[in-house]
Amino acid sequence: MKQTLEKKDYEEDTIPESELFSPQDKPKPARGDTYFRWLTAVCALVLPLIMIAIGLALLYYSVPALRKFGIGFFFSEEWNPVTQQFGALSSIYGTLVSTILAMLIAVPLSLAIALFLVELAPPRISQTVGTMIELLAAIPSIIYGMWGLFVFAPIMAGYVQPWLSTYIGWIPGIGALFQGPPMGLGMLTAGIILGFMVLPFTCAITRDVFQMVPPVVKESAFGMGATTWEVTTKVTIPYGLVGIIGAFFLGLGRALGETMAVTFVIGNAHKVNLGLFYPGNSIASAMANEFTEATEITYISALICLGLVLFILTYLVQIVSQMLLRRMYRAWSVGL
């Protein structure tokens, strides 16, 4: 016994130096810190809870409509509060069409503006113009709606739509899109205004992407005699493609759910029409217009079910855009 003890004592003296500072020796964090950490964690967790709660609430309140109409709810064009028949087809169609139109305007415009801001304009002008484009995002949706209804729609009705139907409307195929009563209210007007509303969001990120391409890469292309356009299409855009697509998905998400401006100018008719001049509606505009009028459970439930569709659509679009933007920022080791 004694011998072993002695042996142990001897061993303790020769503990390798690396073990002398064991992890247990680390000082405990102050007690206030533990509380503070938990407090902040709870605050941060409010967000996921809210998101789950939104999804569950929408699901819960759309059950009556889904139970009554079944899967046919999504494929029926009929929308009649009097007979209590509801179908989501026209709203979903309108949402998709107006969003596509908006992206057709916002994508080329934001690429061109980013090109101007990064490659062409001198720094001071670039800064000023960039700020102005970003201020477009500060104007509230309802102001776009007012302007669209009282200023832009009359112009569409008086000049643009007659011109389009005369000169493009007769072409077989694409001409079918430019049909309908030239009242100024309808899909086309809504899509154009949406495009300008989305522009600042897509443009801001596209500009960031253009700016983050290392100058050396661009300069080497310029040095080979490439023009600005060739540098953009062959160097800048391929380099930042993931980020640019992410930016457009972000804009897409915005366009899907934009409410007030669309409500003012889309015409609010539950009809599916190929012609872009016909009045239509979108999910958001149907909800904005009819929610306060709805009194029966089925009616409210049908509207909330539309909301559920919109929730799922924007959720998916958000996931894609987050993934793409995150991948880009991580690749360039800049925190998102």
Next chain:
Amino acid sequence: MNAKMKPRPPGGRKILNMIVNIWAVLSAILGIVALFWITITVLLKGWSALNLDFFTRMPTPPGVEGGGMLNALIGTFVLTLIATVASVPLGLLGGIFLAEFGQESRVANNSRFSANVLMGMPSIIVGVFAYAVLVVTLGNFSGYAGAFALFVIMLPVIIRTTEDMLRLVPNTLREAALALGFPRWKVTLAIVFRAAKSGLLTGILLAIARVSGETAPLLFTALNSPFQHFFSWNLGLDEPYPNLTVTIFDYAMSPYPDWQVKAWGASLVITVGILLLTISARWIIRTRKA
């Protein structure tokens, strides 16, 4: 060999480049024109509606001339204020967790992801949520529900900007303070916050600007009201609550020319307010950088 290597004629490429450059300049001009067209329209049409009555009188019944929007002005202010007071502390603390404690942990990543999704969530969906949570349970449209909807929209914006701003503070500052023996919470609140002060203020101002122009989430939560029981104990929040943006919607869609003019007046007030907030927020962060 050399004789065969003729330089390509540069014509086509140069012309294409020229066309693209012109297109880029025109696009930029188009964006600026859109901004000025909208703001100048609002300015011109709204200016004639603004007078002392607009700011100091209650609205009149439809068809009766005169009256103002005192109730809606106060209403929007109160709703925004409540949403701000509720979301700023919560958002600052949540942002601290993401930047200082959570970082890449699962909880933090979940929270960050939800914040990004909620920021892109259509505001009308948030309105439906507030309707389901507060209007259905309380039994009527109320100012509480409206303020709650605005709060839900504001919170993710404040959390994310707080995180971004705190991350800009260099780690050496934290280390220096920790080395002096400060506990972590004191380091965060007394030192890191002070360093990020202007950024945080900017974030909060931008969030307020964004929320005060929202219409969709108020449509079926706060609704609207021609009355204002401002002097009751709860500011009249348990009833439909007047606010500028829904008033603009109602007045613009109404057949009375007098109301439409008033809608433009309200649009001017809200646009100028928001643009001022946005520009001052940018100015704060820019003077800080310089």
